[in-house]
Amino acid sequence: MQREDGSVGASDYGALLTVSSFKSWQELGAAYAFEAKKRLVITPEIREKSEEITRGITDRRLQMAAIYSWVQANIKYVSDIVGRSGVVPNDTRSIFGKRIGDCKDHSLILVAMLRAKRIEATTALVNSGDGYLMRGRPTLQPFNHAITYVPEFDVYLDATNRFARFDQVPDEVAGKPTLLTDMGILGRTPSASPELNVSKTSVNLLIHPDGRISCETLYSPAGVYEIVERQQRSANTYVRMQKQVADALEKFGETGTGRIVTGDVMAVNEPLRVTASYTLDPLANMPGRGALQLPSGMLSGHIRSGSAPSQKPKEVIHLKWQCVAKTIEEDYRIRFPDNVTVTQVPQDVEFIRPPLSFKATYKLEGNTVVVQKRYVASYASAVCGEAENAVWKEFYPVLRRDALAQIFYD
Numbered sequence: 001m002q003r004e005d006g007s008v009g010a011s012d013y014g015a016l017l018t019v020s021s022f023k024s025w026q027e028l029g030a031a032y033a034f035e036a037k038k039r040l041v042i043t044p045e046i047r048e049k050s051e052e053i054t055r056g057i058t059d060r061r062l063q064m065a066a067i068y069s070w071v072q073a074n075i076k077y078v079s080d081i082v083g084r085s086g087v088v089p090n091d092t093r094s095i096f097g098k099r100i101g102d103c104k105d106h107s108l109i110l111v112a113m114l115r116a117k118r119i120e121a122t123t124a125l126v127n128s129g130d131g132y133l134m135r136g137r138p139t140l141q142p143f144n145h146a147i148t149y150v151p152e153f154d155v156y157l158d159a160t161n162r163f164a165r166f167d168q169v170p171d172e173v174a175g176k177p178t179l180l181t182d183m184g185i186l187g188r189t190p191s192a193s194p195e196l197n198v199s200k201t202s203v204n205l206l207i208h209p210d211g212r213i214s215c216e217t218l219y220s221p222a223g224v225y226e227i228v229e230r231q232q233r234s235a236n237t238y239v240r241m242q243k244q245v246a247d248a249l250e251k252f253g254e255t256g257t258g259r260i261v262t263g264d265v266m267a268v269n270e271p272l273r274v275t276a277s278y279t280l281d282p283l284a285n286m287p288g289r290g291a292l293q294l295p296s297g298m299l300s301g302h303i304r305s306g307s308a309p310s311q312k313p314k315e316v317i318h319l320k321w322q323c324v325a326k327t328i329e330e331d332y333r334i335r336f337p338d339n340v341t342v343t344q345v346p347q348d349v350e351f352i353r354p355p356l357s358f359k360a361t362y363k364l365e366g367n368t369v370v371v372q373k374r375y376v377a378s379y380a381s382a383v384c385g386e387a388e389n390a391v392w393k394e395f396y397p398v399l400r401r402d403a404l405a406q407i408f409y410d
Contacts, residue, residue: 007319008383009130011142018136026184028138029125032087033181036104036123039091042112046096050116061153063117065166069269071110071159076100087140089123104146106159111148122182124149124156126189128172130322132383134179134186147173149180149187156189163230165268168196171224171324175382194376197223197326201301205334211282213295215258219274224324225302226272230265233274254295256280284409286340291406294332294371301330303375304403313393323384325355325377332371336409345369346405351398353391355379360402369407375399 003010022028053070054063078100089095089104092112101109107123114121128145135142147158156178161170175191200220207213221229258278265272284292294304336342345362352358355378363370379388 004314004317004319004321006321007130007317008132008322011131011135012133013319016136018139018141020137020139022138025134025138025179025186028140029179029181029184032123032125032179033184035088036108036181039089040108040112041092042116043093043096046092046109046112047116049096050113053113054117060117060119064114064119064150064153064155064157065269067113067117067119068110068157068159068166071106071113072162072268073266074099075106075109075159077106077160078102089146103160107146107148110157110159114148114150119150120152121148121150122180123147124178124180124187124189126173126176126178132176132320134177142177143179145173147178147189149178149183151183161227163227163234163265163268168223168227170227174224174324191382192224192325192379194325194327194378197225197324199225199302199326199328201330203301203330203332205295205332207284207286207292207334207336207340209286209337209339211284211286213256213280213283215276215278215280215295217276217278219276221272221274224326229262229272229274230268233262234265254280254283286337289410291408292334293404293406294334301373302326302328303330303373303399311396313389313396315393317386317389320383320385321389322382323377323379323388324382325379326375327377328373328375330371330373332369334369334371334407336367336369338367340367340409342367342369342407342409344408346402346407349398349402351395353394355388356391356395358395358399358402362405362407373402 022031050067053066057063057066075095076099079102089108090101092109095101095105095109104123111121111123124147125143126145126147127142131142133142147156149156155166156169156173157166158164158170158173164170169189171192173189176189178187178189180187202218204216205213256279258276260274260276263273264270280295283295284290342364345364348362349358349360357376358374360371360373
């Protein structure tokens with residue numbers, strides 16, 4: 001069967017032949033743990049660094065978080081797949097001394113530093129791609145990544161992801177089966193939830209008498225949205241930022257000038273805020289009678305992006321597809337000139353059919369149109385099927401019509 005866009009990987013549905021000398025997944029995990037244990041040495045230097053990092057911190061969960069943050073920031077990711085290094089981690093003395101390592105090395109040094117503080121931890125093998133099942137005989141085939149599991153707090157930590165806090169599970173490993181090597185058992189990373197993955201956008205627009213629009217936007221991401229935003233903004237230079245401004249406006253056929261200001265993307269323990277200030281070239285026919293869609297601007301909310309034709313659902317799907325639970329909230333305040341009368345605002349919209357819900361309200365307060373939109377996708381797992389696609393097919397025209405709704409004025 002041919003793979004479809006957004007579907008799970010072929011390893012989850014295609015013909016698969018596996019041959020293994022291991023009788024169980026637990027036995028495979030024990031073999032990995034046996035090799036890793038020989039390379040896990042808690043040296044005086046490692047113990048001293050763990051003590052230094054956690055000095056003054058008495059809460060054990062916060063001690064874990066501090067050590068995780070240090071490994072994130074100080075161990076540089078370098079892939080090593082030469083010889084046995086593809087499946088066996090390097091020695092912790094080498095990892096700590098050189099400050100480099102791949103995912104297995106990040107996990108092992110994190111385990112060593114946590115154990116130095118008597119916080120038990122184990123390497124967890126997982127798939128960071130499009131595989132969600134462990135099929136066939138016990139082999140390393142389902143796994144391409146190593147993270148860390150801390151049973152005391154039931155927390156998974158991916159120290160190779162520079163932009164994820166200790167309480168955030170990156171999307172690429174969320175809702176996946178794991179092999180907890182030292183514990184000899186199977187586990188599962190938590191799936192995304194609409195309470196954790198939240199995108200909030202607040203937009204204030206001032207329409208000038210000549211039709212130009214001045215705008216101030218605040219974007220507050222959380223969960224997966226925050227991780228992705230940090231990744232995308234981390235390498236920004238002034239030139240690249242200016243191109244982002246032009247590209248963002250061009251995406252929805254708008255022109256203008258402005259700037260985007262991003263908080264410290266490397267300060268992962270602080271909430272991220274992104275602001276945009278810009279002026280759009282005339283979109284409204286003024287003076288005179290006309291109609292105006294909600295402008296997208298430079299930080300268009302994800303609801304608007306979801307209504308794009310490229311997001312149109314497939315009529316028929318044959319495979320399971322990857323889905324992410326989320327909440328998206330967008331608030332707009334559109335102030336019209338005093339010499340303009342708003343004659344009609346769009347009708348309110350409500351769609352509720354699990355796992356999707358959407359509500360949009362439009363109110364006129366004086367000469368200001370207040371718009372509030374909220375979209376929630378409460379997917380039960382990281383993998384969806386025909387039932388969820390059927391709901392998306394029913395919802396998409398509703399979302400599309402709302403995106404094209406207009407405000408009329410005279």
